[in-house]
Amino acid sequence: MNEKTRDMSILYVEDDVAIREYMCGYLNNRFERVLVAENGAAGFDSFRKNAPDIVMTDVRMPVMDGLEMIRSITKTNHKAAIIITSAYDESRYLLGAIELGISHYLLKPFDSCKVDASLRHCIESVRKAQSARERENSVDEAFLYTITSLARAAEANDEETGNHIQRVGNYCAAICRQIGYSDEMAEIIAQQSQLHDVGKIHIPPETLKKPGQLTEAEMVLMREHTIFGVKIIGNHPRLEIARTIAQYHHERWDGSGYPFGICGTAIPMNARIVTIADTYDALRNKRSYKPSLDHDAVCRIIMEGDGRTEPSHFDPDLLQTFKKTNREFDEIYEQFATVESES
Numbered sequence: 001m002n003e004k005t006r007d008m009s010i011l012y013v014e015d016d017v018a019i020r021e022y023m024c025g026y027l028n029n030r031f032e033r034v035l036v037a038e039n040g041a042a043g044f045d046s047f048r049k050n051a052p053d054i055v056m057t058d059v060r061m062p063v064m065d066g067l068e069m070i071r072s073i074t075k076t077n078h079k080a081a082i083i084i085t086s087a088y089d090e091s092r093y094l095l096g097a098i099e100l101g102i103s104h105y106l107l108k109p110f111d112s113c114k115v116d117a118s119l120r121h122c123i124e125s126v127r128k129a130q131s132a133r134e135r136e137n138s139v140d141e142a143f144l145y146t147i148t149s150l151a152r153a154a155e156a157n158d159e160e161t162g163n164h165i166q167r168v169g170n171y172c173a174a175i176c177r178q179i180g181y182s183d184e185m186a187e188i189i190a191q192q193s194q195l196h197d198v199g200k201i202h203i204p205p206e207t208l209k210k211p212g213q214l215t216e217a218e219m220v221l222m223r224e225h226t227i228f229g230v231k232i233i234g235n236h237p238r239l240e241i242a243r244t245i246a247q248y249h250h251e252r253w254d255g256s257g258y259p260f261g262i263c264g265t266a267i268p269m270n271a272r273i274v275t276i277a278d279t280y281d282a283l284r285n286k287r288s289y290k291p292s293l294d295h296d297a298v299c300r301i302i303m304e305g306d307g308r309t310e311p312s313h314f315d316p317d318l319l320q321t322f323k324k325t326n327r328e329f330d331e332i333y334e335q336f337a338t339v340e341s342e343s
């Protein structure tokens with residue numbers, strides 16, 4: 001190890017002042033950033049604040065020992081490589097280290113060749129983990145980009161509904177958070193709900209944009225967009241939520257929806273969430289067959305009904321959630337309407 005490792009930080013935890021100072025100098029020659037702590041508790045504190053790439057720790061220390069500190073670190077979804085150090089007569093700690101999955105164990109007094117070899121190995125494994133994470137992130141980004149592109153392609157023949165698909169995604173996320181879904185799950189549903197109308201790609205533009213009532217035949221075809229959506233999305237497990245939403249987002253709680261006319265909890269939860277989000281946005285937006293409506297008018301229709309849309313169409317629990325979160329719907333609508341007019 002001749003050159004300093006500039007892009008990584010190391011945390012060194014040791015209670016013995018002389019050893020700590022010696023190793024601190026040693027590590028300072030090898031790392032751009034060296035953090036030091038005198039016991040496990042101070043070490044864990046520094047770990048949480050600084051998220052170092054490598055942790056090198058003594059075992060027997062006051063306040064909190066090294067193994068206890070590593071146990072705390074491993075509970076934090078950590079990404080650090082860990083090296084344990086201890087004196088010859090403490091080598092029985094090796095077993096505890098193995099149980100914690102630590103593969104680097106250095107005995108004191110230090111042999112600089114062994115220390116360097118361990119550090120080199122740790123640096124390499126941290127770099128590998130970093131690039132694996134970067135690859136994974138770029139695949140995730142590409143996946144999301146493709147979902148949005150496909151949703152936009154399906155909108156091409158539809159009437160101008162602005163940022164309808166993004167708004168629906170955001171309303172869904174607001175409901176999901178309110179009913180206790182994790183942020184991660186809310187995000188997935190927000191993304192995948194964008195494909196709810198992807199099947200409309202099979203519906204002729206003149207039907208999608210028809211100003212007046214649809215004929216019975218046109219209505220039958222229009223309802224098929226749910227089934228077309230399922231075919232387009234296909235069977236990939238990562239798109240299972242999108243497929244379910246596309247298939248069931250026009251079912252109604254009271255059984256008056258399509259394509260199957262199923263009711264209540266037979267309709268998958270994620271589709272029930274999209275139903276309320278999609279209805280809100282459709283009512284607010286101007287469509288070829290109806291004018292735009294303001295937030296309060298839309299809330300009245302969803303909660304009290306207007307002969308076309310009825311409260312019985314929605315999951316009663318989600319209707320309660322809507323009553324609590326509808327201001328957020330208004331904010332999302334305004335936010336995306338503003339973005340649109342600025343662009």
Ligand SMILES: [Fe+2]
Pocket residue numbers: 196197225249250
């Ligand atoms: Fe739809």
